[in-house]
Amino acid sequence: MRCGVLRTIMHGFYLVVLSLAWLAPASAAVSLDYQLKARRIAPDVYVFVGANEDFSLDNGGNILNTGVILTDDGAIVINTGPSRLYGEQLRRAIAGLTDKPVIRVYISKLHPDHFLGNQAFRDVPIYASPRTIELLHDQAEDFTDNMYRLVGTWMRGTEPVIPTHQAVAGTETIGGHEIELLILAGHTPGDLVLLDHSRGVLFSGGVVFNQRGPTTPHADLHGWLDELQRLSRLDFDLLVPSHGPVAHDKKPIAETAAYIGWLDQTFERAARDGVSMAEALYLDIPGRFSRMAVMPDEYQRSVSHLYGAYEDRNLPLAKQIGGE
């Protein structure tokens, strides 16, 4: 009798498990849609706005702003997103905006959320700075593995495609748009910034962050401050950062510079005072910076990326006296 009851309970349990198993793939399939919506920010210029947060299973890695410029000759795409799936959905969304083909892709920097959608643009020339291409030959596989770990099933079928063409700094007219490329170093060793003079739109890539903690895994802070100064002298109406909302002024440039300058001075002072790296993780962050998205996590990451070099400068070689 007891066994009968148990069997009934177990039977019910199996039914529940079976029904869940049936539901799981269906709901997962529904959620694997980035829901990309083109936002028109200027005539012929569109941005697909990403979440202003860190990579997660919920956002599928869609944390950056990708851009499209519709020229008379065809579409120029700025960054392809974090996965093959994103690249494919981006391409479909662009097809909804224009009948013309995609003629060029520009990749702002080597970070994975910028180029892992390249598979969907294999038939198009993909441009990046020479340094970015060089670094991707070394690191693209590791970046891809890491993204699989961070956003899981969204990455299905994603393989890194290295940009095919070296971008050259300078201005050229493409389908009626005067496009200027700047190739800089600081945020990463191969930052590419694109300015559409015809529409007054600056695609700053990772050089400028807006209301989000700047990321530093490949950064040289002094070079970055120089880059920001260069961008602040440019003439534009709209600024599209890789991360954070589109801006109508130069304030995000000044804010990014203020934070980068603060990081540099804070690390310099701490290392000079003998502060350990673990202590440096928990130094006070001024309110204007701690309010940015993904803080204090990005600050802690920066300690890991950068503080060691400041420590080294404050640990001179001691007088070796030989073991005894």
Place this chain on the structure above:
Amino acid sequence: MYLCSGITLPCLLAGLLCMQCALAAAEPPPDPLASVQWPHMAKVLLSGHPIVFDERVRILAPKAAENVRQVPVMVDADAIDGVRRILVFADLNPLPKIIEFEPHDGARAVLGFRFKVQQSTPIHAAVLASDGVWHVGGVWLEAAGGGCTLPSLASGEEAWVAHLGEISAGLWSRPDGERLRFRVIHPMDTGLAPGIPVFHITQIHVLDEAGRELGVIRPYEPVAENPLFSLDLAVTGALRLQGRDNNGNRFAARVAPR
């Protein structure tokens, strides 16, 4: 037990209960981090003394390990009187024991270091004080993993051989003594990377100018390559550092205030 006459079921049950009581007395207090390895760690590493979780054992570490080869940690148990020994371990590391520090008179119960982490894990610091009790603190560290089974960066090149054991250091005057920070050039190979035998510093003695020992650091395999240590001392003036590794290499240096 004496209530039971003969071997009856109630008697057996009572016996079992008593055994459980006895076991419970010897069992460590539950880990606030609910580490699955905690009971085992306590048994293997902390036997022989009672254990209490104590908020005065402070551990500074990142929430997530950005670099699994170099996770910075600082243990500060200076609020506890008469600290004799600090033992730091990562419960889920393949080699859990990270480092030990014995502060003598003249050294505060503070130790900063970096270590290699293999996966997300609790980090525990156990502090044995003169009251004969292990005072324990813990933090949780998230990590992607792999730090312990990677070859050292040095093992891929030859340059380190000429600098093995070389010490760089800084000594900062503080109102209550001085802060010592020093780095030793050493691969600190765990022995878990294929084909690379275990090779690590086993002890570093910190002495004052008169030769009085202020403390001993005992690093284990997980301590990071070219390890950088931070200590707080209740003395002033120059110091001497003397260390050795598991291959018998010896190294020493004199550190003067800045």
